[in-house]
Amino acid sequence: MLSAFSSTITMRPQNRAEKKFIYLLAGIIVVVATAFAVAFLFPKSSTASGVKPDQSFTQGDNQFTFAGASRYANKTTYQLNLYVKDNQIDPLQPITANVRTRSAGNGEKLPAKLVQVSEDFYALVVKNVPDKQTSLYVAIGTNKQLNGGLSMSSSQPISIQKVTLSDHSSTPSSRALEQEYFTYMVHFYGKRITTYRQKVKDADANIATLKATLKKQKASLSVQTGSQKAATKQKISDTETSLKTQKTERASAQKSIKSARIAREKYQKQLE
Incomplete structure (x- = not known):
């Protein structure tokens, strides 16, 4: 029990x-x-964050940089500016764009028009954007690509959470779009100058470190013998090679700064 x-x-x-x-x-x-x-x-729609200004994405053979968005006065039309580097677009087969509210096929297709402003700059005007939409799903390609193999599954979400407010009620004139292009290029080269200045700064720090290291290595060499001396000589050779590389990279960055300044000034003059 x-x-x-x-x-x-x-x-x-x-x-x-x-x-x-x-x-x-x-x-x-x-x-x-x-x-x-x-x-x-x-399903996910406007909650996706998407590409933000100055970020890049690939469509087909081209890499686009999102150059910012604006919302027209009617509050339902958006303009997405796109910069394309190393344009691989065939002028005989111009590109266009499909825009939806979601990446999936059940997303609403929105009226969209892709306007070529220059060889490397496009304005994508999208109408009837829902009030609470924060991202637009964009697929860019030729008509054949968009109607064939390039599905909306490869579309790129682009964020429209931060936009500039425009007084336009319809697509701006060619001159106005050119001004937007020039403004972006001034910004673009300004960022390049900042990037290359940082490279110069980093190279200067590396050069200073390598010079100090080289000085210590040479001081050690004077009191060493045999295998130690041989090893230190190899280290000195490696350090001198690294020093030469850093100096070359610094010179290249300085040259790039000069080129970027010239380019920025050229676009600034177009805005005057």
């Missing part, structure tokens, strides 16, 4: 543990099922 009582006592904790496990498993199933239901009923 004592044995049976003892067995009953030991089984109760097991039953409790089993019940807790069942409740936990049921809870997990409910959470997962709810997540699937939400994902199905409310």
